Structures are given as structure tokens and as C-alpha cells.
Amino acid sequence: EWAKRVHGGAQPFYIWVEDFDDEHVYHKERFVLHEAKRAETHVVAFTIPLFEPLPAQYLVRVVSEAFLGAETVVPLPLSSLRLPEASDEHTPLLDLRPLPRAALGNPAFEALFRFAHFNPVQTQIFHAAFRTDENLLVGAPTGSGKTVAAELCVLRLLAAHPGRKAVYVAPLKALVRERLADWRRKFVESLGARLVELTGDVSPDVHALRTADVILTTPEKWDAVTRGWQQRPYVRSVGLVVIDEIHLLGEERGPVLEAIVSRMRFIATRAAAEGAEGAGVRFLGLTSTLANARDLADWLGVGL
Numbered sequence: 145e146w147a148k149r150v151h152g153g154a155q156p157f158y159i160w161v162e163d164f165d166d167e168h169v170y171h172k173e174r175f176v177l178h179e180a181k182r183a184e185t186h187v188v189a190f191t192i193p194l195f196e197p198l199p200a201q202y203l204v205r206v207v208s209e210a211f212l213g214a215e216t217v218v219p220l221p222l223s224s225l226r227l228p229e230a231s232d233e234h235t236p237l238l239d240l241r242p243l244p245r246a247a248l249g250n251p252a253f254e255a256l257f258r259f260a261h262f263n264p265v266q267t268q269i270f271h272a273a274f275r276t277d278e279n280l281l282v283g284a285p286t287g288s289g290k291t292v293a294a295e296l297c298v299l300r301l302l303a304a305h306p307g308r309k310a311v312y313v314a315p316l317k318a319l320v321r322e323r324l325a326d327w328r329r330k331f332v333e334s335l336g337a338r339l340v341e342l343t344g345d346v347s348p349d350v351h352a353l354r355t356a357d358v359i360l361t362t363p364e365k366w367d368a369v370t371r372g373w374q375q376r377p378y379v380r381s382v383g384l385v386v387i388d389e390i391h392l393l394g395e396e397r398g399p400v401l402e403a404i405v406s407r408m409r410f411i412a413t414r415a416a417a418e419g420a421e422g423a424g425v426r427f428l429g430l431t432s433t434l435a436n437a438r439d440l441a442d443w444l445g446v447g448l
Contacts, residue, residue: 156209281429308383390429
């Protein structure tokens with residue numbers, strides 16, 4: 145029973161989580177119980193590590209800061225928990241024979257690449273990128289040729305789904321312009337495809353966007369454009385979205401990238417429900433550093 149003269153207006157407690165042998169403290173925090181809320185149920189949320197093999201239990205200890213001997217211990221059973229199966233976060237690089245450019249099976253496509261053979265990373269992803277429409281997440285060190293993965297997916301789109309558009313999303317306008325200069329030589333001069341830059345500095349007219357095969361843009365610009373997708377038919381005709389530097393999802397601009405992917409998925413689902421042929425949207429994520437590859441792959445819909 146609360147006595148104002150003894151307990152005052154609030155009582156502080158310490159809560160910590162320890163192992164059964166009292167060797168490690170996995171969590172600790174100070175909790176203040178106010179008189180006005182003493183009859184309410186309070187929820188304390190915290191995160192603690194788990195190790196294998198699982199111990200039988202952890203102990204949650206609550207100790208009064210003001211009164212000696214005023215404490216309680218609550219066991220937290222762990223034996224019934226089922227941990228997710230351990231899995232490799234990254235795909236191992238296989239020892240494959242490098243594929244020649246002839247694997248593209250199209251002389252015009254082969255002429256786009258100045259090398260004779262694809263490197264080990266490109267060889268391993270070649271089939272998934274160029275022969276299927278599966279979503280992909282490619283994480284490899286800088287200089288390993290990840291851009292070729294995007295180019296293979298674009299070529300797949302041009303060959304297998306004519307009339308559908310590819311959208312390349314990069315975090316910086318400088319990166320967009322760099323890719324535009326490179327792809328203008330490859331896709332425009334060699335294949336006759338139409339490229340359009342859509343950034344804060346360049347805003348093409350509606351006709352250019354409608355007739356473009358590849359749109360190169362920044363996250364904020366494409367987010368703004370896709371918000372009005374119902375009035376913009378060219379947005380509904382997108383069949384491939386390439387997101388470069390996708391690890392920025394965990395930084396300040398992350399919500400914009402999340403909005404882009406979620407909205408494009410919704411548009412594709414809506415178009416499929418209306419019976420539009422070939423309405424699916426393929427996603428390709430490119431990154432050089434990534435800790436939670438499996439979580440991001442699940443979010444992108446990558447089959448593992």
C-alpha cells in the first residue's frame with residue numbers, strides 16, 4: 145500500500161536481465177513508478193542476446209533504489225524457444241569458367257561490351273539477370289562490375305518485353321549523369337534505344353518520358369513522379385527498377401526508397417488485377433556494402 149509520507153510521489157527501481165549463474169548482465173535500466181500510475185499495468189520492452197545452446201532461463205531482477213531488500217526475481221524460460229535456422233548471409237562465389245560475350249546470343253548485344261569474357265561475379269549472375277525476370281540483389285566490392293548486372297537486366301527487358309521501360313535510380317545526380325554518358329554510347333548509339341534524364345536539374349516533357357526506353361533519375365524525383373501514377377501512363381509501363389547504392393535504405397533517404405519500391409509493387413499488382421499483360425515489375429538492387437543482405441532480399445522479393 146502506498147504511503148505518501150514514506151514513498152513520496154514516485155519510487156525508482158532498477159531492472160536488469162542476468163543469466164542463471166549471475167555472471168553476465170544482458171540488460172539494465174532505471175524505472176520510475178509514479179503514485180498516480182501505481183495501479184496501472186506497465187510494459188517494459190528490451191532486447192537481449194541469445195546464444196546456442198540455449199540456457200534454461202534468464203532472470204529478470206527488479207530492485208528498489210530506496211529500500212534495502214525490496215527486490216523480486218522473475219524467471220524468463222528459454223527452453224521452449226525456437227530460433228530461426230542459421231543461414232549464410234551471402235551467396236558464395238563459385239569457381240565457374242568465365243562466360244564469353246557470345247553467351248548473350250545477340251551480336252548487337254555482344255558489341256556493347258569491350259571485354260571478351262564476363263568476370264566471376266558477372267558469370268555467376270548471368271543466367272538470373274539475362275535469362276529470367278527474377279528480382280535480384282547484387283552486393284559486391286567496388287570495381288567488380290556490378291553495373292553489368294544492370295545492363296544485362298536492361299537488355300533482357302528490351303529483348304523479352306518490348307514496350308516496357310527500365311528505371312535506373314541513383315542517389316546522386318552526378319552518378320545519374322555518369323551512367324547516362326556510358327549508356328548513351330551503349331544503348332542509344334548501338335541499339336537505338338531512347339534514354340531520358342529525370343533529375344532536379346533536368347525535367348523532360350511528357351512525350352519524352354512516354355517514348356523513353358530507359359529513365360535515369362534520383363529517388364526524390366521518381367518518388368514525386370510516381371505519386372501521380374494514375375495520371376501518368378508511362379509510370380504504369382515500367383517493367384524494371386534498378387536501385388543503385390541500395391544500402392542507403394538505412395540512412396536518411398531510406399524512406400524515399402521504401403516508398404518507391406512499395407508504390408511500384410502496388411502499381412504492378414493493380415495492373416495485374418486489371419488484366420494488363422506483362423504488368424510485373426522487376427527489381428534489381430546494387431550495393432557494395434551490406435550487413436543484412438537476407439532481410440533486404442526478402443523485402444525486394446528475391447528468391448533464395
